[in-house]
Amino acid sequence: MSDFNVLIIGSGPAGLFTALWLERLGIDRIAIFDRNQYSAGGLLNDGKLNFDYRIGIDLDELQIDKNEAQLLMQEVKKVFITFPLCQQVTFVENTEKIDAWRDVAKEHNVEFIAPEQWHYGTDNGKKFVDHLRSSLAKTTFFLGTEVLSVKKERDRFCLVCTKDREEQIYSGKIVLASPGRSGAYWFRDVAREIGINNNFGPIDVGIRVELNRKYYDTITDVVYDPKFIFYTRCHRDKVRTFCTNPGGRVRIENYDSFKLMNGDSLLDRKTENTNFALINTVSLTQPFSDTTEFGRMIARQFFLLGGGKPIVQRIGDFREGKRSSQSTFNSKTRHFDRCKATYNAVPGDITLGLPARIVDNLWESLKTLDKIVPGILHPSTLLYAPEIKFFDTHFPTSRDLETNIPGIFVAGDGTGKSRGIVGAAVSGMIAAEGIVKKHFK
Ligand SMILES: Cc1cc2nc3c(=O)[nH]c(=O)nc-3n(C[C@H](O)[C@H](O)[C@H](O)COP(=O)(O)OP(=O)(O)OC[C@H]3O[C@@H](n4cnc5c(N)ncnc54)[C@H](O)[C@@H]3O)c2cc1C
The missing domain is CATH 3.50.50.60 (FAD/NAD(P)-binding domain)
Structure with a gap:
């Protein structure tokens, strides 16, 4: 020994x-x-x-x-x-441009944080x-x-x-x-x-958004990984953007009985897309406070619904209350070809696996974000689920x-x-x- x-x-x-x-x-x-x-x-x-x-x-x-x-x-x-x-990618000294974004966000009651970032x-x-x-x-x-x-x-x-x-x-x-x-x-x-x-603290549950990078470059050219924090009107909950990857790829995290979405990017080879997480903070009290089990339950449900794979839905389908399907996934007539998925998830309906309260919060936040950075709600934008951050056990x-x-x-x-x-x-x-x-x- x-x-x-x-x-x-x-x-x-x-x-x-x-x-x-x-x-x-x-x-x-x-x-x-x-x-x-x-x-x-x-x-x-x-x-x-x-x-x-x-x-x-x-x-x-x-x-x-x-x-x-x-x-x-x-x-x-x-x-x-x-x-x-390791390269610096966000310069906080760039105050004029950062302040301009902060002002636009404030007009929509959204908090905006631009940290010093390296990559x-x-x-x-x-x-x-x-x-x-x-x-x-x-x-x-x-x-x-x-x-x-x-x-x-x-x-x-x-x-x-x-x-x-x-x-x-x-x-x-x-x-x-x-x-x-x-x-x-x-x-x-x-x-x-x-x-x-x-004991249990709050858990973050949500989606990974992937879009044609041209709709998000306006902000990521100034702040590589912009942090927007929303307090929703529908349920007064906190939703935030997290882990933005300009020119990046959607990735998977493997767990014992499910898979979660994530994203990354390479320094040398960029894609045509940008992705970021949009996550809703959930706290539980009585009679069930085990946020880890709550998150695992959602993750396992997606694993079941997607036949062992995560689910992806085009915003164009989501808005019409329809599931996405393989046959129309890259439809030119619906402009879905503007964003080529970087991860091969199963086209489906993300609202089947997420609680209604979380869907409401995410959708309200996406609509608000589209007012700050117009274009993100293009029909081709992809919503992957589930993205869950298990740092809830304290x-x-x-x-x-x-x-x-x-x-x-x-x-x-x-x-x-x-x-x-x-x-x-x-x-x-x-x-x-x-x-x-x-x-x-
Ligand atoms: C695709 C992806 C992209 C990410 N991008 C970023 C990013 O750009 N920036 C950022 O800040 N964060 C990012 N993160 C999150 C980041 O990786 C974590 O926040 C960070 O690694 C946490 O560090 P840690 O040391 O706590 O745990 P980890 O880095 O997860 O390390 C824990 C280690 O413990 C080992 N381990 C666990 N259980 C056992 C056991 N029983 N016996 C032996 N070994 C064990 C695991 O194998 C693992 O190697 C990303 C995560 C993913 C999945």
Whole structure:
């Protein structure tokens, strides 16, 4: 059995930045476990980086103020921009143009956020991860190694893992869990087994919109990934745009019993389309507050309706209350040929799988967005479903991100501490500082 100072579950930005910061603070014998063969987590996806305290982190959840958040983000930025292919794509100094967009949005009671943004593209993801890993000298990677359970034995923790179907056990003084959204459900069960407190926060449920990029270039030429936040009149709910990919591709996220929509773009090869997520924040109280199960139920319903694939509907069909079908999907007479789908989903009816309240909210927001950026409601525009963000399970922690079980820390999207690459990295740095302060001084 190998023994380490810190055992890190998950090699996404949260796990990797925890290791990086631990090393900088003088800690050695760090182990990172990932069930994938390549260490990276979501760092391989797109690499759109938002350096703004209003995006991707929750100040209350992390118990920091906006100045601390900006300082931590600056540290994350220093790491990313040492990678030569990471390029700045939104310049906040471009105030005149950004203010003009903010004013138009305000006229329609929509909040508009334009963060400083950088991008390296999915095509450079592996190179970035190699670049980051090359600076980790005191960390051992256990890849293709799935953590099955976490156990406490006297003053150590043990991870029970499998690699090539063989069981292996690793021990350590501290555990940092950063399993990402794909591991959130698993870690929730582990937490229950070993008594880590957790509860449910809101979940984001919605669609991925894909359109001919010429209708959206007017805004994305100024702000690469514009954030519009709507508070709907129909239900007084919050809907927001998220993860815009100019010239990008619609992508899929694979889970155990369903598939979710997402999007990315390459740095070097662009498509004719732009895509973005439009998501509705949903909170649940009595008698059912389990937002994770609510999201999984919607996702499984789409999986069933689409015969194992996500569903896509043209706005032209949606407006007429009709399902999309293969025979008219690229119809020239209906102008559907203006937007060629970049993902092969099943033409159908997205309203069959989403609750009516969510459909109302999304449609009202799309109509409002069309007033701000005219053209997005062209009949050819594609609506893919479901897009769901599973960062809803929260683990109450100290300011150091330590759970109620001393020695177990959490970070990243899967534990509700971030929503995106930069936020995940920030939470990893906070946890690293907490680990050192509490257990190695
Ligand atoms: C297609 C796509 C595009 C995206 N584009 C962007 C973008 O442009 N900008 C942005 O900010 N965010 C983007 N995201 C989201 C981003 O990837 C996540 O916010 C981020 O990666 C979260 O980091 P994390 O470290 O918390 O988790 P992850 O990066 O998900 O890493 C978690 C890791 O834990 C591993 N793991 C889970 N359970 C276990 C287990 N039991 N045993 C061993 N290993 C386990 C997983 O294999 C995974 O590698 C995108 C996501 C997708 C899917």
